[in-house]
Amino acid sequence: MKTRAPLAFFAAVVPLVHGAACRPDFDERESFVDRTMVIGVRIEPAEAKPGEAITASLLVASPEGVVASPATRFGFCTTPKLLTENGSVSAACQRGDVAPIGDALGTIGSVMPAEACFVFGPEVKAAELRPRDPDSTGGFFQPIRAEISGGVVAFGFARVKCNLANVSADAATAFSAQYRLNVNPTLLPLEARVNGALVALDAIPRGAEVAVRAAWRPEDAEAYVALDPSTQLVVARRETMRVSWYATAGSFTSDRTGRGEAEPETFTDNTWTAPSEPRRAHLFAVLRDARGGTAFATISVDVR
């Protein structure tokens, strides 16, 4: 299925413009659960120093709902991605070149690797080596590989607290004094409304447009400090909050919604269109803050 006809209009007046080319439509919605898939990995605590205990938990969805206690093989990535690689982790780690943590049923406890700040952080063992660059929040992450049955591979990222590199002593002191470790947010129970009124989850009308709200506590969108690499100054930031939506039936208007740094609201809304036939559907919401904190929520609804 291609959208050639609508775009041809633009092409008629925009010859050779890249956007006028015909981009294919894929019959794939990111928010539609049509297979067993990992949709979230929560690391507790959300930020830890090397050597500290951490726990990784998966949220696995399937067309039948949440997969409880999925058999999972966990491992720590041991090689950073090359400069030629554009993904989140190295190709070696994607292939399974990891330090094994162990097999578990969706949740496993371990210790943040002692080398994390050297391998994935800004610390170097020799002065001639290039420090890693932080993400836009100033963070560094230890990737954790999780493989469930069927060869489905997902990566969780444990934010690791490292020393700053290449900064002045004043900036390092200010940063250390003001920085607070990230904390996982809490996702409040999902609310569903039709025409502005709360509806019972076991009696959703067929084809109804259901307003679904995901909310969090005000303190979950945390204020934090980061080093501005251009000015070398410590600056105040506030976490953005994103919610990824999933459904086993029906469809969401947006696959993801959220709030930016400047938005004070503590909720985000989406619209779920119920299927046209009676059936049970499972809705999932995964809340992520900008520094890697994660929370899950799931509801099951009956469409009548």
Next chain:
Amino acid sequence: MAGSRSRAALAAVVAALALHTSVAHAQQRGTDVGGQPARRQLTKMPKLVKFVEADYPPERKQAGIEAAVVLTIEIAATGEVANVAVAQSAGADFDAAAIAAAKQLVFEPAEVDHKPAPAKITFRYQFVIKEEPPLPAMPAPEATPEAPPAPPEAAQPPRPDPSTPSKPEPPVTEDVEVRGRPRERKEAFQTTIRAEQARKVAGTQGDVLKVVQNLPGVSRPPVASGQLVVWGAAPRETKILVDGVEIPALYHGSGLRSVVSSDLVAAIDLVPGAFGAEYGRGLGGLVRVETRALPRGTHGYLGVDTLDGSGLLSTEIGPRARIAIAGRQSWLDRVLTLVSAPDVGDFFPIPRYRDGQIKATVDLRRGEGVDLVVLGATDDLTRTVPSPDPASTRSETTFNGFWRAYARYTRQSEGSTAIVTPFFGRDTSELTQRFGAAPARLDVDTHRYGARASLRTRVSSHVALHTGVDVLGSSSNVRREGSLSLPPREGDIAVFGQPPGDDVAVDDFQANVVDIAPSVHADLRVGPVVLTPGARFDAYLVEGSRKTPRIGLTPSIGFSRLETALAPRASARWEVMPGYALTAAYGQYHQAPEPEELSAVFGTPDLALQRSTHVTFGQSLKITSSLSAEVVGFRKTMKDLVVRSRLTNPLLARSLTQNGEGRSYGVQFLLRQEMWSGFFGWVSYAISRSERRVEGEEDYRKFDFDQPHVLSVVASQEVGRWTFGARFRYASGNPRTPVVASTYDAQRDRYDPVFGPQGSIRIPAFWQLDLRIERVFPLGDQLRLLLFADVQNVTNRENAEEIVYSPSFRQRKTITGLPTIAVIGARLEL
């Protein structure tokens, strides 16, 4: 017969008078084709001593049809007609009659500096049915060197009764072009297209410089891209020169238009490799644009089409000076705003571009003159793709611009020619993107200055010596922010649309590069063989303000070093027999790193020169006076190419290394028909391979722009005031790296591709047919209106332009190119 003789004698007088009126213009021509000076003093015009009357085509005469054929006649130094070509057709039968007669003309040769010299004149041969004896001699219309021929009606005498006996009108000379010597091919292998032909090529919307994309050796660029990939070299490795002055790009950013007004272009030379010692700083090829000599009188045009509006005005300023001003402004974004939703520009990248040129020519003294030129062009684009997800909101702002100001001084004296071209200018490139919270920014602001000087001295009748110096200085301020993986580099493994990494680094530094390059080469004629040995020596002074990344508030430590390179060049051409020649060329080339590559954070301050070696061998055959065939084999090897570091733990200030190696090789074929009976065209086909690898790797991988098969067929036919053109293109698709699986990134909520072997699949092959139709409407003696329609992809083929994947990488499809579209435009010419 007596009548014919009398008409012939009269015609000779007319021709001589006509030629005489053109002497001044021949002396004042700015440049000959190919960028070579033509300011030698014309001391004698060619004089017609034997005229031959053309036979009036019987059917045309019976039908009462009159016509005028404009011919280009090359006259040898002996006075014999060496070549005749139709510059403006009146139909095959009229053309054939005029050519047959013109080939029998005999002249007294032109003289340059009082020595017989080849010349080229333009004749208008008018076929007029009239009852009266031949008209008395009339003055020729004022010559306008390199201006389009006047419409046939412009000089047509009153028409008598068509039922009366007929006779051809004496020829009228429109233009005289005199060369001190026959035009030589300055480079061993090059393709030259005259602007008059280039503007008629289908699919170019009348843009002369866009024809470069259809010349042999040039890969098909991606849609909406102005990249030039020549003989397997990366786009940045091919240099663009206007009158010998380098400019950063030939096209505006989207490839929609070239950056120089087509009406200021005389000719384009594409040299895909193995060029001579005069040029350097590029591992790939050369595109040389020669601006046209300014005509006498007042001329100009005003043009509008779907994409933009443009205009040019040129005029005389006294007897010694002429000036032309041209400009162009795009309005595509405004057109879209009128016909579509107001926010369409947020979703579709609508380029906004503009360019302008000023050229002034001053004749100083005999054999001495100067051209003053200012060129400039800008592109800007702003778009935002909003999203309810803050991490998915994307914004992009780009600005690219440049300007150049140069003076081209030319002096010719007995046996020598000197050209000096000092210049200065500025290149500005600003890119600001934001992918959610991750910023990406690259600003490069470069001031450029330099000079090119050359002296050609004829040592003897068999030896000419060329010496020169080529100086280029650049001072760049670079600011970059974002991920190392953006912008991508050749060899990066990624898929279309994949977001960059969210790692953030910042660098802000200055870099200065000054290159002084003396060169020398000689033309040695030994019987049928011309040898051109030469050498170029480049001394680069490379400076930077930051050798290591910034650490806190610590003052930066700069660097300075000298890089040198000696580049031998040689070519040979053996005229085995008249019309058949063998040619070979060899050369070594090098290229300095780009300023942004000298970053201590994103690049490597210690980068040295990249190097390549070109070897070519070819043969050419002149089948008829206007039909030729050429076969060229080439091989380029490259080393010390700049690539990203492959180390798991890169070294400080060593994000880029020079471990890259490359090679490209192939054969190209060209069958070309010059203007004949109103027709011109060519068929070019190249089979080639371009590969890269990193030192130590056993196997080469395919170059990101590798296209093994490229075929272009271009044809244009004039029929009276109509011109019909067609272009067919076929090209292999560029290599891509397949995605064989994917993994889920639970922090960013996206899938990452797992790649198969690099470059192991290709975008499906491309082919497309374009048509062009053009009609000229004379509007009195001074004006004419030209309307054209350029219809692209007339078969509405869905060509694949890129491979894309679904978000989870479970499905693979292609983005297809443009459907059938027509660009309609009009030009009012003075």
